[in-house]
Amino acid sequence: MTDRPAPAFPAGSLNVNGFSFFNAVCFQIIIGAPVVLYAKSLGASSFVLGAIAGFTPLLTVLQFAAARLLHRTGYRRLVLAGWGTRSIFTCIIATLPLWPGLEDKQRLWLLLAALVAFNALRGFASGAWLPWLTAIVPENVRGRFLSRDQAFMHLGCLVALVVSSWMSSGQPDPHRYAAVFGVGAAAALISMWFIRRIPEAYSAEDMRRSAVPVPWLAMMKHAPFARLLVFSLLYSVVIGGLGVFTVEFLAGKEKFGENTILFLGAFAFVGALAGLALTGPWLDQTGSKPWLSRALLLFEFVVAGWLLLAGGILPHWASVVGALNFSGGVAGAMFGVASTRIVMGSVPLMGRNHFFALYAVLSGLALGAAPMAWGAMLDLLGRFDVVYGGFELNRYSVYFAAILLLALWTRRVAARLHEGVPAEV
Numbered sequence: 001m002t003d004r005p006a007p008a009f010p011a012g013s014l015n016v017n018g019f020s021f022f023n024a025v026c027f028q029i030i031i032g033a034p035v036v037l038y039a040k041s042l043g044a045s046s047f048v049l050g051a052i053a054g055f056t057p058l059l060t061v062l063q064f065a066a067a068r069l070l071h072r073t074g075y076r077r078l079v080l081a082g083w084g085t086r087s088i089f090t091c092i093i094a095t096l097p098l099w100p101g102l103e104d105k106q107r108l109w110l111l112l113a114a115l116v117a118f119n120a121l122r123g124f125a126s127g128a129w130l131p132w133l134t135a136i137v138p139e140n141v142r143g144r145f146l147s148r149d150q151a152f153m154h155l156g157c158l159v160a161l162v163v164s165s166w167m168s169s170g171q172p173d174p175h176r177y178a179a180v181f182g183v184g185a186a187a188a189l190i191s192m193w194f195i196r197r198i199p200e201a202y203s204a205e206d207m208r209r210s211a212v213p214v215p216w217l218a219m220m221k222h223a224p225f226a227r228l229l230v231f232s233l234l235y236s237v238v239i240g241g242l243g244v245f246t247v248e249f250l251a252g253k254e255k256f257g258e259n260t261i262l263f264l265g266a267f268a269f270v271g272a273l274a275g276l277a278l279t280g281p282w283l284d285q286t287g288s289k290p291w292l293s294r295a296l297l298l299f300e301f302v303v304a305g306w307l308l309l310a311g312g313i314l315p316h317w318a319s320v321v322g323a324l325n326f327s328g329g330v331a332g333a334m335f336g337v338a339s340t341r342i343v344m345g346s347v348p349l350m351g352r353n354h355f356f357a358l359y360a361v362l363s364g365l366a367l368g369a370a371p372m373a374w375g376a377m378l379d380l381l382g383r384f385d386v387v388y389g390g391f392e393l394n395r396y397s398v399y400f401a402a403i404l405l406l407a408l409w410t411r412r413v414a415a416r417l418h419e420g421v422p423a424e425v
Contacts, residue, residue: 012136012197012198012199013136013137013145015194015195015197015198016133016136016149016194016198017148017149017152018152018191018194018197019191019194019195019198020149020150020152020153020156021152021153021155021156022156022187022188022190022191022194023083023153023156023187023188023191024152024153024154024155024156024157024160025156025157025159025160025183025184025187026090026160026184026185026187026188026191027056027122027184028156028157028160028161028184029160029164029180029181029183029184029187030090030093030115030118030181030184030185030188031052031055031056031115031118031119032157032160032161032243033161033164033243033247033261033262033265034164034168034177034180034181034184034262035052035093035111035115035181036049036052036053036244036247036248037172037247037251037258037261037262038097038111038177038181039052039108039111040248040251040252041172041177042104042105042107042108042111043104043105043108044108045375045379046245046248046375046376046378046379047372047375047376047379048108048112048375049244049245049248049371049375050241050244050245050371050372050373050374050375050376051112051371051372051375052112052115052244053240053241053243053244053368053371054240054241054367054368054369054370054371054372055115055116055119055368056119056122056123056364056368057236057240057363057364057365057366057367057368058119058364058365058367058368058369059116059119059120059122059123059124059364059368060123060126060127060360060361060363060364060365060368061123061361061364061365062120062123062124062127063123063124063126063127063357063360063361063364064127064357064358064361065124065127066078066124066125066126066127066128066357067127067357070127070128070131073128074200075128075129075131075132075135075200076128076132076195076196076198076200078124078125078127078128079125079128079129079132079195080192080195080196081125082121082122082124082125082126083121083122083125083188083191083192083195084192085121086117086118086121086122086125086188087185087188087189087192089114089115089117089118089121090118090181090184090185090188091185092114093111093114093115093118093181093184093185094178094181094182094184094185095178096110096111096114096178096181097174097175097177097178097181098174098175098178123364126360127357127360130340130343130360132198136198136199142341143280143282143283143288143337143341144280144281144283146283146337146340146341147276147279147280147281147283147337148276148280150272150276150333150336150337150340151272151273151276151277151280154269154272154273154276154329154333155269155273156187157268157269157272158266158269158270158272158273160183160184160187161262161263161265161266161269162263162266163180163183164180164183164262165259165260165262165263165266166259167179167180167183168180168258168259168262169259170259172258224417224418225355225359227416227417227418228342228343228359228417228418229358229359229362229363230413231410231413231414231416231417232339232359232362232363232366233362233363233366234406234409234410234413235410236363236364236366236367236370237366237370237406238370238403238406238407238410239367239370240366240367240368240369240370240371240374241370241371241372241374241375242303242403244371244375245371245374245375245378245396245399246306247261247265248378249306249310249396250264250321253310253394253396254316256318256321260318264318264321264322264325265325266325267322267323267325267326267329268325268326268328268329268332269329270326270329271325271326271327271328271329271330271331271332271333272329272330272332272333273329273333274326274329274330274333275295275329275330275331275332275333275334276333276334276337278330278334279291279333279334279337279338280337283337283338283341288338288339288341288342289338289342289414289415289417291334291335291337291338292334292335292338292339292342292414292417293411293414293415294334295331295332295334295335295338296331296335296407296410296411296414297411298327298330298331298334299328299331299332299335299407300404300407300408300411301327302324302327302328302331303400303403303404303407304404305320305323305324305327306324306400307397307400307401307404309321309324310392310394310396310397310399310400311391311392311393311394311397312387312390312391312392313390313391342417343359374399377398377399378395378396378399381394381395381398382395383395384398
């Protein structure tokens with residue numbers, strides 16, 4: 001067998017990667033752990049923290065509106081409009097800790113309002129992103145391209161958390177929060193430069209066919225898409241809120257310092273880069289399903305680790321948390337690139353914009369409702385704490401046990417997915 005050179009990536013693809021890096025720096029700060037810790041310092045409850053985690057996926061419902069406009073605006077113009085306007089709200093969030101004369105409760109409500117606006121604009125503009133990538137990236141290089149792009153994204157998240165941890169050293173105060181959020185705002189502005197350099201990629205005929213309205217029932221009858229949708233909804237319930245409530249667990253119950261939590265969170269993105277290095281070279285040859293299965297199996301071990309930590313079985317060491325975050329990052333990266341590839345291959349060209357919108361919106365609604373539901377459950381359990389046979393049954397161990405059971409079910413559902421894109425051997 002002769003070795004053939006790998007197909008080349010499309011022109012302008014490095015600008016996609018540059019955008020992914022700086023966009024990741026922005027969202028990891030503005031809607032990630034730093035803003036969760038800031039909200040908690042203002043007195044936010046578990047339900048409110050869950051709502052913060054839910055804003056991003058819930059507001060993907062605006063992709064329905066975007067899908068109806070794409071054939072008139074094109075991909076780049078719509079993304080530029082949404083991402084450009086949302087940058088205004090990153091600047092509001094960055095300066096909010098320094099606004100004088102506000103009580104913590106008032107500051108929290110203003111933060112929530114700015115986050116809703118930020119995520120609404122992000123949700124609307126993201127309706128163009130996946131169709132744009134699908135048009136730019138040929139099918140035979142999608143696995144390698146997505147692995148590289150997600151590597152840039154996870155590297156951006158890693159940089160954001162390391163910088164945030166360094167800037168948060170010492171006692172938290174408004175100036176430190178403002179400085180951290182300022183980094184996110186600057187990254188948002190830089191990301192716009194890269195969006196402008198990504199080439200528009202569609203023909204008038206393809207755009208017309210992509211915009212053809214497809215009845216929801218007809219979409220549901222497309223077997224590869226329907227099975228993928230069921231799987232995604234279940235996974236969204238499992239993963240929704242995990243990043244928020246592990247942070248709350250470490251800050252509230254374990255009393256870890258904010259800079260320690262952010263530093264340990266960075267291990268997840270080191271793990272993600274390792275996961276992509278494992279997955280990327282093989283994904284186009286093996287197909288997506290084997291990697292989905294491996295990712296979910298590893299994820300189950302990670303959740304089991306959090307359960308044992310919350311139950312007092314594992315020692316409450318920073319090294320244990322770092323190992324769990326690293327392993328979770330490996331699993332998340334493997335899952336992310338494999339699931340994105342299988343989504344892109346399971347959607348037909350006819351009505352593509354509407355398929356992507358329905359998938360993103362329904363998954364987003366589940367992903368957004370889940371952390372609020374889990375947060376309400378945690379608030380309801382309150383200070384519940386019972387020790388049985390050396391195992392501590394508390395609000396967090398109950399939560400981790402519930403998502404572990406759902407994760408086991410999710411892996412069974414994944415086995416029934418259609419591959420979508422034929423494997424190349």
